[in-house]
Amino acid sequence: MRLLALFVALASTVAAASGPDLSAFASLPADPAPPELVRGLHYWISNENDLALFHDAVKDKGGVYVGVGSDQNYLLGAWARAEILVLLDFDQSIVDLHRVYRVVFQAAETPEDFRRLWGLKSRPEVRRLIQEGYTDPRERARALQAYGSARWAVERRLNRVVEQMAKASLPCFLVDEADYAHLRRLFLEGKVFMVRGDLTAKRTVSAVGRAVAQAGMKVGVLYLSNAEQYFPYDSRYRSNLRALPLDEASVVVRTSGQRGISHVKGTYYHYNTQSGASFLAWLEDAKTRDVRAMLRHAPPSGTVYGLSRLDIGPEEAREALKQRLLAKRPVKKGKKPRGLSRGEAVVR
Template sequence: MPAMRVLALVVLLASAVAVASEPELELTGSTRLPSDPTPAELVRDTHYWISNEDHLGLFHDAVKDKRGVYLGVGSDQNYLLAAWARAEVLVLMDFDQSIVDLHRVYRLMFLAAETPEEFLRLWRRESRAEVRRLIQEKGGTRFERAQLLRAYGTARWAVERRLKRVVEQMKKASLPCFLVDADDYAHIRGLHEGNRVLVVRGDLTAERTVAALGRVTKQAGRKMGVVYLSNAEQYFPYDANYRSNMRALPLDEHSVVVRTSGQRGITHVKGSYYHYNTQSGSSFRAWLEDRKTRDVRMMLRYAPDTGQPRGLSRLDMGPGEAREAWKQKLLEKRMRRVARQ
């Protein structure tokens, strides 16, 4: 073998060994994800301090033990879902800085409270002075403390009421809840103690935060376990930015995307504002490649309703298969109508 070829082979092998031995990047609370720009306006000019999704138990089986990286928008609902998923890294994102500040208040309370009972006590009215001292002592810079105090002072009463409601809902559904179940609570608290919670102001349709999260997650050798989108998708089209952001996330057939939608033309859970949908990561990626799908409603119309209850759907098919199944369902419905006539 010529000397130059031998040298080239040696260099190639050395490079391969170097790459193989290079440690994976770790995804922790210290990871610096870039924030997206502050939005020009908020939806309905409102801070959504708490969730109004009252049937989150419908997501339990879909997210249970998914592990991996959990990405979620919104507020309190993420702790419930992430505990069920046994998320290994928790990424909490919202384009409203006030919700980001509220999550940082949650963090201080999780770290201060060893039990769910103590955590709930800290949200009560009589604990206000104690929590304010906690924020003053551990809330960061003077500016950051002011932000946290403002978020806590505005949201406290709503959060206290919401958490009580979640306890009642999960008890009625016979499901574990981080506000009662010691293991679920310990998991979320452990994520905070282990510095595995990232809180960032991010916009699903902007260019920085989600794209950066996708890159860092892949570099860390991790996969997405759960992506929780709440009802955010109903407010924007599936434009190039959104498709690019979601495709950047390492989603596969083991990942699950969970969302709600209050749009017309799809079934809603009885007594609820919302339709509840779960979707495999591989199915979502396939739909993102489909240019005919211009928004979430155009996708959800093909999501089979499980009927347990009506208003809950599961989508694991790609667009071609889903549309064909929908056509067959319509055809069968027409044939039954003709037969009755």
């Protein structure tokens, strides 16, 4: 037995030594805090209630998962079977909430126990986990504050996600053992990185790109939520996103609540999936000033109203949209030549 244990330990050491270099992820620089938050609110939970629409696009993409926001990243990251999670938000409070998720994932061996820990009766236990999990006084205080403010909303949101995924007949890390085990393993192995990052600032996103490249990996899933509707595609944003190692196999998933594009019926959002190569091509296009200008050219899925898929570049997409609009034009009936009575024919 001792020889077997020694062999297993040696094999683990060799595997770790030969694995990707993750050191750059551990030292990702934070962007400065924004001067103000959108509507002055902390978005503790997602209000995107149709994330099931992204399942097929992100499934088993692997690689590095990069996402903004809160709970939705765990659902998508598990479906993607991501090898590394990079969780960004320009609101430090959301980063602090991810730190609460970390200690809960590490402590809970099953999805049932995970959900129990977000319940009201588990508050003393979770506070203890936070206090024991963070030696830095500031990190500990911020995590405790985030937990105190967000716990009730997170519990409600997680229960809602369970219902939504059951209705869609899809696996969910809050119920499915394999999905949950995958996420928990990433936390236990130190492969989940959370940092205050602004998609339009100078430091974090470009540093993520360098870290992914240093590890010799690709971004499998880039989840942007509806962040892009709040800023133009300026030079900084284009530069940041071009720095991420995206390719044809990568997928970008986003939502948008803007006017002028279709929304899933009864919801706030349009849902879009896009290949990494397509996104890079649009970022090179000077005519594309914002996300709405791009999404207007995204072909509808043909299955769900308000869902689109964009896998082509701007020139091809513009021509395709032109042809779709021409095909929808009503055919004008020819006018009857003057001087003819009903039933007479024109002889040439």
